Amino acid sequence: xxxxxxxxxxLALAAIFQACHLVDRLANTGQVPLAEIKHCMDSLxxxxxxxxxxxxxxxxxxxxxxxxxxxxxxDPVNSDSFAASTLGYVLTVLSIExxxxxxxxxxxxxxxxxxxxxxxxEHFTSVHDNLFANLASxxxxxxxxxxxxxxxxxxxxxxxQPNVAERIRCLLFSAVRSAFLWRQLGGKRYHLVIYRxxxxxxxxx
Numbered sequence: 001x002x003x004x005x006x007x008x009x010x011l012a013l014a015a016i017f018q019a020c021h022l023v024d025r026l027a028n029t030g031q032v033p034l035a036e037i038k039h040c041m042d043s044l045x046x047x048x049x050x051x052x053x054x055x056x057x058x059x060x061x062x063x064x065x066x067x068x069x070x071x072x073x074x075d076p077v078n079s080d081s082f083a084a085s086t087l088g089y090v091l092t093v094l095s096i097e098x099x100x101x102x103x104x105x106x107x108x109x110x111x112x113x114x115x116x117x118x119x120x121x122e123h124f125t126s127v128h129d130n131l132f133a134n135l136a137s138x139x140x141x142x143x144x145x146x147x148x149x150x151x152x153x154x155x156x157x158x159x160x161q162p163n164v165a166e167r168i169r170c171l172l173f174s175a176v177r178s179a180f181l182w183r184q185l186g187g188k189r190y191h192l193v194i195y196r197x198x199x200x201x202x203x204x205x
Contacts, residue, residue, distance in 0.1 A: 018065025019175035020089035027154025040174035097179035113138030
């Protein structure tokens with residue numbers, strides 16, 4: 001029997017949309033405020049959360065993701081402010097999470113890499129260039145080796161810049177991390193197929 005999506009599931013899904021939308025903006029403009037990236041990085045680095053609030057902080061931190069998800073699920077064809085490619089990234093991230101979930105050794109390696117990044121963050125910040133570089137390397141050595149990969153489309157001028165590519169990989173990493181949480185909370189792919197309106201409604205609690 002199909003179950004309606006919950007508020008917690010909707011918030012975790014909004015976090016995936018937020019990270020994926022930032023990926024799309026970076027790929028096409030080469031710029032995203034560090035403050036917006038920081039929300040995603042902080043959630044990625046938090047491996048032992050005590051609550052959703054502990055992971056994502058204030059609901060305002062997910063506003064971009066909520067807006068993107070509401071727009072793209074409600075009317076993906078006519079969405080102007082959020083590129084439809086964001087929805088494509090989200091669906092691929094959910095598929096990649098399922099692949100990763102079947103690879104415990106890879107998950108252990110990823111966890112070790114994030115632990116190392118956490119120690120770095122104590123000396124720098126969660127949006128320091130060194131942190132981006134190291135986490136992007138962990139992503140390349142793990143997620144990028146899976147059969148299914150996320151093909152990011154954008155302006156080649158920006159995609160070829162190392163600092164932009166590293167931030168994109170870190171944001172995708174954050175999206176995958178939120179996909180794990182979404183599944184742990186009971187999120188299912190059929191929610192995106194038959195419960196789009198219900199997901200938007202669930203955001204309001």
